[in-house]
Amino acid sequence: MRLDTSQTTAARTISDEKRSGALIARALTGAWRAIPPPSSLSRSDLTAIAPLAIATGGAALLRRQIEVVSAHHPEELQEAYRRYTLDAAVHEIQVGEIFNRMRAADVEPLLFKGWALARLYPEPGLRPYGDIDLWIPAERLTNAYKALPSGERMYCVEPHTWFYPQFERSIADVMSRSQLLPLDGVDIRVPCLEDHLRFICLHFLYHGGWRPLWLCDVGLMVENRPADFDWDRCLTGKRKYADWITCVMGLAHQLLGADVAGTPGEARARRLPKWLAPAVLRQWGQASGMSQTANLSFSFPRRFMSPPALYEALKEHWRNPVQASVEMDAPFNNAPRAPLQFAAAFLRVPDFVRYFGREIRRT
Amino acid sequence: MKRSNGKDLPKAREKDLVTRQIPGELLVYDLKRHKAFCLNETAAAVWKSCNGRRDVAELARLLADDRQSPVDEKVIWLALDQLEKSNLLRQKFSRPVGLPQISRRDLIRIGVVTAITLPLVTTITAPTAAQTGTPISDAICTGRHQSDPGGCGGNPCSAPAVGKCINGPGNTCKCG
Numbered sequence: 001m002r003l004d005t006s007q008t009t010a011a012r013t014i015s016d017e018k019r020s021g022a023l024i025a026r027a028l029t030g031a032w033r034a035i036p037p038p039s040s041l042s043r044s045d046l047t048a049i050a051p052l053a054i055a056t057g058g059a060a061l062l063r064r065q066i067e068v069v070s071a072h073h074p075e076e077l078q079e080a081y082r083r084y085t086l087d088a089a090v091h092e093i094q095v096g097e098i099f100n101r102m103r104a105a106d107v108e109p110l111l112f113k114g115w116a117l118a119r120l121y122p123e124p125g126l127r128p129y130g131d132i133d134l135w136i137p138a139e140r141l142t143n144a145y146k147a148l149p150s151g152e153r154m155y156c157v158e159p160h161t162w163f164y165p166q167f168e169r170s171i172a173d174v175m176s177r178s179q180l181l182p183l184d185g186v187d188i189r190v191p192c193l194e195d196h197l198r199f200i201c202l203h204f205l206y207h208g209g210w211r212p213l214w215l216c217d218v219g220l221m222v223e224n225r226p227a228d229f230d231w232d233r234c235l236t237g238k239r240k241y242a243d244w245i246t247c248v249m250g251l252a253h254q255l256l257g258a259d260v261a262g263t264p265g266e267a268r269a270r271r272l273p274k275w276l277a278p279a280v281l282r283q284w285g286q287a288s289g290m291s292q293t294a295n296l297s298f299s300f301p302r303r304f305m306s307p308p309a310l311y312e313a314l315k316e317h318w319r320n321p322v323q324a325s326v327e328m329d330a331p332f333n334n335a336p337r338a339p340l341q342f343a344a345a346f347l348r349v350p351d352f353v354r355y356f357g358r359e360i361r362r363t
Numbered sequence: 364m365k366r367s368n369g370k371d372l373p374k375a376r377e378k379d380l381v382t383r384q385i386p387g388e389l390l391v392y393d394l395k396r397h398k399a400f401c402l403n404e405t406a407a408a409v410w411k412s413c414n415g416r417r418d419v420a421e422l423a424r425l426l427a428d429d430r431q432s433p434v435d436e437k438v439i440w441l442a443l444d445q446l447e448k449s450n451l452l453r454q455k456f457s458r459p460v461g462l463p464q465i466s467r468r469d470l471i472r473i474g475v476v477t478a479i480t481l482p483l484v485t486t487i488t489a490p491t492a493a494q495t496g497t498p499i500s501d502a503i504c505t506g507r508h509q510s511d512p513g514g515c516g517g518n519p520c521s522a523p524a525v526g527k528c529i530n531g532p533g534n535t536c537k538c539g
Contacts (some may be wrong), residue, residue, distance in 0.1 A: 079488075085390055086487065125383075
């Protein structure tokens with residue numbers, strides 16, 4: 001069976017997007033669990049949202065949900081599941097090789113997201129990851145680059161030397177609490193669970209919450225936390241940012257049925273800002289998102305000649321309420337988000353002018 | 364590996380391959396050629412039995428024992444042809460003189476009816492780990508330049524754009 005992909009290409013209204021986002025949320029409810037809850041969606045609903053799930057990395061989770069309802073699932077979902085499974089296998093080899101190479105170059109990296117999260121899922125192929133994200137102390141960055149091979153054996157490594165300011169922890173601090181996990185004979189350094197949960201909640205917000213998979217990660221981590229999980233370690237810092245994080249946990253509960261009982265997210269889940277869930281659902285229904293928060297990376301000079309393309313480019317750079325709130329460092333309350341969205345656009349004008357000038361000179 | 368009669372016997376490649384079993388299928392990734400394959404149960408069973416010491420008759424017998432159903436040697440030839448084309452065998456094996464390449468359609472046409480599923484090796488066309496990255500929009504891709512650090516990046520383009528972010532005309536990048 002092949003999919004009808006017209007859903008992703010046709011012009012879609014806001015309510016269409018919210019409806020699709022809501023279907024995705026229902027489809028992925030508890031999808032990270034070893035035994036996922038029976039889906040309340042019909043097979044046709046599940047199949048209809050398959051293109052969105054594929055576009056946002058949730059294909060294998062959706063395939064598992066459909067399998068509960070029917071033995072036949074769209075071939076595209078099966079193909080994605082195959083690809084994710086092989087990707088995971090190849091990544092595991094690469095991660096080990098990269099750690100060996102880095103250590104030989106006197107660099108101790110810290111792996112976050114990717115395998116560090118995927119290993120927590122019931123099957124390796126359920127949670128895809130493309131890049132291998134590493135935190136590396138800034139002073140070791142040159143050595144780290146030298147350690148990475150180029151050419152045929154090039155890896156998709158993204159080295160990071162800083163955290164979001166709202167993370168409020170230094171690399172040295174995160175390193176001191178990190179843990180070593182064995183992977184085919186190599187010890188892989190990953191953040192402690194508390195730091196990792198804090199990070200993935202902030203990461204979800206920074207990118208406007210555009211991938212449902214990221215909220216599945218949050219649900220998975222919260223539900224599988226050990227009894228001695230240190231909430232103080234996870235939330236210590238400015239109250240505003242702790243509130244952002246509890247909002248993400250509350251959202252995981254509200255949209256994906258994550259069990260947040262006994263966590264700081266439990267109370268917040270009952271009184272989330274009214275704009276938050278609709279904004280995220282709409283973003284999920286669009287199946288596209290900004291993966292670069294800071295850069296003005298589209299080429300206006302080339303797009304001036306094509307008004308539809310220019311409009312699309314502008315639209316893609318309009319921050320959703322979640323991303324605008326983060327960029328404007330705003331509290332997650334019930335105040336309207338539109339002023340923040342305008343402010344976020346306005347604040348990017350100087351960057352845009354600089355970028356535009358550079359583009360004009362270059363082209 | 365050669366037999367006393369001088370014929371090369373099929374041997375499964377092991378080096379630079381990553382395999383993963385999922386229900387009903389064996390997935391294989393070729394680290395050298397960056398190609399991914401999906402073997403159905405029959406193809407996987409034949410491939411795993413190719414140890415360089417078994418000829419086609421033995422492979423057929425082995426599969427028949429395993430599946431408790433007679434297996435025509437042509438089924439094994441079909442599997443070997445596909446495995447060889449996919450570079451999953453270590454060496455070229457000798458075919459009997461006059462034995463043509465066999466396709467699934469041929470087997471059905473000539474009436475080789477079997478209780479087991481015919482072997483099938485398919486290519487997984489989607490990009491695998493070595494080529495993937497964070498999905499980016501068409502706007503972000505076209506805003507990149509080949510001369511940027513990392514070039515066009517090769518990230519997958521998110522819907523509605525398709526393909527990967529690759530070199531476009533001049534110094535530009537495009538989804539495709």
